[in-house]
Amino acid sequence: MRPLPLGRSLVTAVAVALVAVACGSGATPSPSASEAAASGSPSAPSATPSGPPTKLTVGLGYIPSVQFAQFYLADQAGYYKDENLDVTFQNEIDANLVPKVGQGQVDIGISDGTSVIPAVSQGIPLKYVATIYGQFPSIVFGKESSGISSAAGLKGKSIGIPGRYGSSWVMLQALLSSAKLTPDDVKIVEYPDFGQGAAVAQGAVDAATGFANNEPVQLELSGTPAFVLHIDDITALPGPGLIVSTATASSKHDAVAGFVRATLKAMGDIVANPQVGLDAAVKAVPDLGQDTATQKAILDATIATWLPASKSASPVATPLGAIDRDGWQASIDYMTTLGLVPTPVTVDQLVSEEFLPTP
Amino acid sequence: MTRTAALSVAASFAIFLLVWKAIVVIGGYPPFILPPPESVAARFVQGWTDGVIAPHAWSTLVEIALGLTVGTLVGLVVGYGLARSAAVERVVSPYIVAAQATPILALAPLLALWFGPGLTSKVVICGLIVFFPIAVSTMVGIRSVDAGLLEMARSFRATRRQVLTTLEIPAALPSILGGMRVGVTLAVVGAIVGEWAGADRGLGVLVNLARGSLFDIPLMFATLVTIALLGIALYLVVVVLERRLVGVR
Amino acid sequence: MTAAAAVAAGGRLVASGIDVRFPRRGDTPLDALQGFDLAVDSGEIVALIGPNGCGKSTFLRVASGLLAPDAGTVTLDGDAIRGPDPRIGLVFQEPRLLPWRSVADNVAYPLELAGWPKERRAARVAELLDLVGVADARESRPSQLSGGQRQRAAIARTLALEPRVLLLDEPFSALDALTRERLNLEMLALWARTRPTIVIVTHSIPEAILLADRVVVMTPRPGRVAAIVPIDAPRPRSLDVLDRAVVSDAAAQIRAHLEGGETLAA
16 A cells, blocks of 8 residues: 655645635634733723724624613614714524633623633633623522422422523522532423423423523413522622623723723613613514513513612612622632632632723 | 554544644634644543543433434334335335434424433434434345345245345345444434433533533533544444454355 | 265156246236146156247246246146245256355255254255365355356255256356356266256257257247157267267257247357
8 A cells, every 4th residue: 555645645734724724714813811800990981982983793692682672772872872883783592602702703792600700710711891680680480389489498399491501500509509409309300492481381390490580570471470589699690791802801992891881871771761771672673562561571670680689779879780799709619619610710800890980 | 454554544633633733723713712632632531531521421322322223123124114015115205204304403302392301302313313324225225135036045935034034134234234334423413413402411411511501612622522433433333243244245 | 975865856747738928017918838838757857948038937937836827737746836845946047146155055045944953954065065066165155156166056055955856947058168068967967866857948959969858949939849859869978979960960950940930049
């Protein structure tokens, strides 16, 4: 047998590599190793920036929904335009949103602590720059008639979940461990198609994980009182907020600050007057107009989850967007016990307040 | 394998690794997008030694083994029926072809709904994906039995069963084993797809976990490598089987 | 060894009024044989010769029980033949050996089908391989043998159950002339051991004359007996038989009857 034409093979390999690179890159320059957050002061509100508008790609991570009212409002009211921004939203389910943000393919995304902590630990260079949900929106719910009113009441019951991954799984484990239970003490039923809400309504399971502004709201609207178990009373898990890559944080610093400012402004408008949020959402997603009553209920529940639990009585006490460092530290500690933090991380690595508007 | 053959396999693998590394370096891809081969190799070794991958691999292997068994047995029987009866072929073929044409990715969630999230649905999905190539290759193989040989056997008063065991099966074996080569690799796909439709363990589950929950991309790649190795191993088993059962003709 | 092979063989094969019709789609049925009669005495060798399509192979299939005639009967020593029978052996034109089996296992095939125990099979196979002269190739696959060896193996296989009647359908037509001659002589030697009844279909007049006691010439389709030419040469026959005058007479007669119908291919 003839010996391999090594020279030819190497040339082919290099050629293949170059072709692959030509097709593949278009991505950002390689991110630097440093993740040191510039510990500068929070950005001051600036006068309308000059120059051409900065383009931003924002991944919302889910399909169009009234829960994104603040983005729709900020867009329609011109808040982004005022900040000299040209924002493109990716309003779809995206399982790869976090790596895309880390790589810079998407400038700004939405994610929570249960994703950011392991991601940064695995070397994805992210920064959490503004809180959207002051309370952790992933909850456990069920019919009030099941008699469950606390985590301890879940023992031996059947619980529907989408799968053993993601924020709901971490939340569930935290909730169970607060009552000294483990997943083995309950009957986990998986619904990979996210049908666990329907399963509760049909009585197929006693309880399920879900979102504070979704399944329990639907259940109540259908006339069945529901119970809701929040993790915030037990462990402060940081809720979803805006994330950027460390590279974007420096290269598009002012634009990110402007985006945060505009979005928080819209959130404030909606907290003060939920109707403007509803109107903006219906305008952006006409299909939502078919059942405004349901959408209003979802929006109200969403607003309630934006506000930190202990402060929900007085919404102005903690500004929207504020980052709860203690909560982040508690989350790092808890998730480390779950083995999800292979390389230790500090809160400084994960969050940055520099993009929040000065109060 | 001869020494030259082994060398060329090793050399092509080395080139594959070099190209991979070149792509990573030249393209500047961060490790959470495309990890370099050495990092995947390290994570692979680590994943096995610290016991992360093994239970998932075992679970998928069980699904594949059962799915292969079920799919092959049903495929053999149906293939034989299709070969020997025009009526069976007329009646059954449309359904078989329709089932094959429907993407398994679309059928899997439905099957998971009917058969539950446990092992059964994975075995059904896997068996379904394996069934078609086996049935078709069996049908082709049985039909390829020389009519002259069948007449010769008849002249020696071979019973139906003797014709099957001494004539049809040995004659059809090359074709059937060819179908099995395709079948085993599809079985791996079927098991993974079945897991994606709902499972709490398995290599498919681990891929998703590594990617979406742990953000451990090297682990995700190491799991993909494991899946590929599983497919290769099963394929080699069939090749060896073929060598022993078919032999010189 | 010879004791087993020397069982009294032979039997009187009588075919009377054989009609065979093959239905054809969209056409009238094809008459392969019409009123075909043939009586072969025990231990006799009869050659069947005729133009292409005259039904000689069809007749062998009927006689061996593989094909049921539309009319008429075939009997062996008075017993009606209604299906394949171990007393009647059929050798096909192609060897029809199983390609995945060794020669020995191929020869053992009928014994296996008949349920013979392993040791008895092995002994008989060894006998047969020696008899036809392929003992050296016993572990080879058919693909590794020459055409002549393959046909020898096929004959050995047909002899396995000691049939009293041997039907051979142009068994040597695929071989070269020299091998053919040699196998003809070997055939005669085999016949001499136990004197089975033999009906051999052939296209070769020299072969027919060398082997047969009588040569039956068939008409073109639908086949029936056109003429029977006796071959008055003494046995044991050898190749120089073909030089005798009596034989060239016979050859001339055969040729004449053949040319009376369709001409035989060269």
